[in-house]
Amino acid sequence: MKKFMVFLAALAIFIPSLAAADEFYVAVASNFQVPAGEIIKAFEEDTGHKAIPSFASTAQIYSQIVNDREVDIFLSADAATPKKLEDEGRIKPGSRFTYAQGSLVLWSATEGFVDSEGQVLKTGKWEHLAVANPKLAPYGAAAYQFLEAWGLLKGLEGTPKIVTGENITQTHSLAVSGAAQLGLLALSQVYRNGKFTSGSGWVVPSDLYSPILQDAVILKTAENKAAVQAFADYLKGEKAKQIILSFGYILK
Amino acid sequence: MSLTPADITTIKITIKLATTTMIVSLLLGGPLAWWLSRRDTLPRRVIAAVTTMPLVIPPTVLGFYLLFFMGPFGPIGKMFKFFGFKLLPFTFSGLVVASVICSLPFVVQPLVNAFEALGERPLEAAATLGAGKLDAFLTVIAPQARPAFLTAAIMSFAHSIGEFGVVLMIGGSIPNVTRVLSMQIYVYVEAMEYGQAHLLAGGLVIFAILTMMAMQMLNPRPKKTPTDR
Incomplete structure (x- = not known):
């Protein structure tokens, strides 16, 4: 009986956290705020996961991440900041990719x-x-x-x-x-x-300035979160692509 | 590490802006506070509430609306265009206007309180001695409200040194014209040049402390006399 009670208690502790495992934090650079909102909405409808977005400048998000704010995936407005996070060993290895190119x-x-x-x-x-x-x-x-x-x-x-x-x-x-x-x-x-x-x-013709690549990274702390990987994959998928293109971004 | 020529220019512009703001907001805020401190009527309450708005509205939002109102599509901008004046956004005059609006609550509040505390009696006494209204204000009210004027002056000066959001929108951060100290610090922080940012921010903190101390020294508490006990 006592063992059963312990089991119940353990259940009570773990079940809520299991249920909440599908929630994760997306930090988005301000210029991508509107498209990100649409993509997240479509993603939530299609998968049932819950993405909690926050918006700030790329530099602000970077300093939040460095100061231990909980971010699972970061959609940057540039390529340099995600690269910097990668060099500092703060991201899930191999998770950096270009999700949009700005005009x-x-x-x-x-x-x-x-x-x-x-x-x-x-x-x-x-x-x-x-x-x-x-x-x-x-x-x-x-x-x-x-x-x-x-x-x-x-x-x-x-x-x-x-x-x-x-x-x-x-x-x-x-x-x-x-x-x-x-x-x-x-x-x-x-x-x-x-x-x-x-x-x-x-x-402006794109050969008159260096490409504005916008990269995303999954943070190291989210390495094993399946929902975060699902979101990264969704971002590369056809539905997200259509949304991104409709805002005048280029996709290669 | 030392101040760059650009840093020094921004400091000069900042001090010029703060001084101008202080003078203009006292000239505007003084009479306004006087008017507000007289009888309590509905229009006065509305105006009193409006003058506190800059405390409530987030600076960048206020900045956006000021930019819109003063821009070519806004009512003030249209009026300026009609009279052939140069539009206010991105000029030093525009910065002063924005900065005065932001400091108005810091000028009006202490003055209204002081004028209300004085009440009608000193004015009535002055009138019986044959003083005109302006004369009475300058010779009776103003000296008695001196501490409040000092507070108002220093608060508006100090506040415009630190103001950021509104000035950023209206000024457009033009070097040698509208780029002020707070913007310069912001740019250093965002560019992760923390050393330069610390230098300027440290200077700003020391300046703020000195200003507040000066305020207390210029405005000494009355010494306690035995009869006060």
């Missing part, structure tokens, strides 16, 4: 302001171009490479013509408000199902 767009909140060749940047009448901080945001670094490629960087850098958002979300706000007539943004912020959601834009 840079020259965008304006005003309809018809940006022409189909992006010439407005050279010839148009504009006062401010919103760019993400190149030190902090991959899209900012790409934007500077593009401006350099077009020979515009020298004349613009450090002048009031360039206004800086500290991340790509803020850069988007600067352009959406119209305060900056132009912005170099992530295509995914202004594009849906084959067209711009508002305003006007020109997709």
Whole structure:
């Protein structure tokens, strides 16, 4: 009888944790917030697992992981941060993969302001171009490479013509408000199902900047969690691919 | 490790912004607080509530709305365009406007409290002696509310030194124009250049402590006299 009671007690302790084993934490870089929400919704419907997302800048998520915050899978906005985590031995070996490639767009909140060749940047009448901080945001670094490629960087850098958002979300706000007539943004912020959601834009040719690869990693602490692996596989699957493409990301 | 020229420029801009904000918000907040401290009516209550909004709304959200209102699509921006003025976002004047709005609660609250505590009597006394309203305010009320004015001045100055979210949105972080100290520290932290960040943040902490001490020294507690016991 006593043994049975111990068994019951053990059951009571372990069963809830078994049931909860399907829950896991996804940390997502802010620029992928909306697509990630849709993918997670589809994933939960298809598998019955529960993914709990949180959103922050890539640098913030990195420092949270380093400071022992519980994250099972991390969808970064760049390739460098996941690589860094890998080099530091913090990830499940071999789990790093590119889930999306971002595109840079020259965008304006005003309809018809940006022409189909992006010439407005050279010839148009504009006062401010919103760019993400190149030190902090991959899209900012790409934007500077593009401006350099077009020979515009020298004349613009450090002048009031360039206004800086500290991340790509803020850069988007600067352009959406119209305060900056132009912005170099992530295509995914202004594009849906084959067209711009508002305003006007020109997709910058991808050979004018280094590819913006967005990598994901499974953290070491989640090495044996089946649901996390299932999510990583789902992210590579057809359904997720369609969602990712619909936001204007490139998939190779 | 030492301060870079860019660091020094941001410090200069920050101090210029804080000083301007302090002066403008006292000039605006003083009369506003006076008006609010008089009779208790509904419009006054509404305005009093509105002046505390910057404490409630998250700074980046407030920044976004200010950006929208001052931008070409917003009502203030449209008005500016109509009169042919340069739009406020991404200018130093825009920073001052945003910063004044954010510091207003820190100016208005202590002043309203002080004016209410003074009550009507000193003004009535001044009136019987033939002082006009402005005269009475400057010679009777202002000296008596001196500690509150000092608190308001130092709080608005200190707060605009540390303000971040709103300034970030309105300023656009332009080097030599609108990039302030708090942004510079943020960029260092995000870029994981902690040494430089610690240097600036350490300086900021020392500055804040010195400011608060100065406030207490300029505003001495009345010495206790035997009759107070």
